[in-house]
Amino acid sequence: MKKNDIFMIHGSDYREMTKSLLHAADLAGMIGNRKAVISLKPNLAVAKSPSSGATTHAELLEGTIEYLKEQGFSRIRIMEGSWVGDSTERAFRAAGYDRISELHQIPLIDLQKDRFQEYDAAGMKIKLCDTAVSSDFVINMPVLKGHCQTTITCALKNNKGVIPNSEKRRFHTLGLHKPIAHLNTIARNDFILVDNICGDLDFEEGGNPVPMDRILGFTDPVLCDAFVCDTMGFSLDEVPYIRMAEKLGVGSSDLSQAEIHMLNQPSEPDFSPKPSRRVEALAQYICPENACSACYGSLIHALNRLDEAGLLKKQLKASPIAIGQGCRNRSGFIGVGRCTGKFCRSLKGCPPKASEILEFLKKNWLND
Ligand code: SF4
Secondary structure, eight states: OOTTEEEEEESSOHHHHHHHHHHHHTHHHHHOOTTOOEEEEEOOSSSOOGGGTSSOOHHHHHHHHHHHHHTTOOOEEEEEOOOTTSOHHHHHHHTTHHHHHHHHTOOEEEGGGSOEEEEEETTEEEEEEHHHHTOSEEEEEOBOEEETTTEEESHHHHGGGGSOHHHHHHHHHTTSHHHHHHHTTTSOOSEEEEEESSOBSSOTTOSSBOOOOEEEEESOHHHHHHHHHHHHTOOGGGOHHHHHHHHTTSOOOOGGGOEEEEOSOOOOOSOOOOOOHHHHHHHTTEEESSOOHHHHHHHHHHHHHHHHTTOSGGGTTSOOEEESGGGTTOOOSEEESGGGTTSSEEEOOSSOOHHHHHHHHHHHTTTO
16 A cells, blocks of 8 residues: 555445455555554544544454454554543443453553653654554554544544653643644554544534544555545644644645545445434535435535634525435536536535535535
8 A cells, every 4th residue: 555545435334344445455465474563543532432423433443353363463452542531441341342352352451551651753752652662563543523622633643542641731731733743753653544434523522423434544644634634624724733744754745646545435324323413503504315424424514614614604595505316317506416416506526525515615605
């Protein structure tokens, strides 16, 4: 897999999707040595169920473990240190990892209790947990979601879980962005498997999940986080740590050079959970007909950007935005996605990204 590759798979069987994506990316070939110590690093900042939009789905870990075992790897462990106000052990249970650990005989390592040492991270001293340092290969497994302080959180910020609690507190006093960028010069990102199933609209603790039913694979954490900005309708300028990490040589944010491998087409969800009130309020501007989760979720993120800018309320009387496979071969005023190609105003893409939807709505829907 090349540094500029992005693998993407849609669906609702998250365990099988994980295995398919890892096969396509040839993760086993990347790791090489069957005796390598492999650490899975999910996002369990808080003790909450993944359906809340806060934490990594257990199916991604289970699919990864099954894939690795089938490929002859056995030295696998799950490591995480929840944020200062929560217990990692409680978080392991809330996300269902205790069951996986028992079933597959994989240790759960609480990094809040781990030993650590200080390292030079491109000119900044940063303490790192010993378990993370002693890993031969780390699979970073973040949730693609919003964050109240850093706007988004994904690969780069997820590594805050491999530092001790005292260091987490210090990162906050330093404003997060600079230390997160420096941390990623010493924390490993050998492969990044992103949970884009139902990450939260704008809060790391969850509560407003946006179903997108998608899993993504990267080897470059900077490219990953730049892609997340596009997926949620933010510019790179709104998330300073991404360019800071790029300047330190961690990776490239140049999405124009990215090669996207879509392993299947987006699809309609088998089951739609009841939306939160916030998501429901955004959905009142949409007229969906058999919409795929990835398309619908991108539109929700774009509408949230307009809402944050105070541009949405006055649109209550505007034409609703059509979306979904049910719009194929029919006409209408405004629609998002290739399926609405016959509408007077339509944005191409299957699915389009929130950043593209945002620009389209600003030009074609606001002040309508
Ligand atoms: S454009 Fe149509 S087929 Fe493509 S993701 Fe959107 S709703 Fe699904």
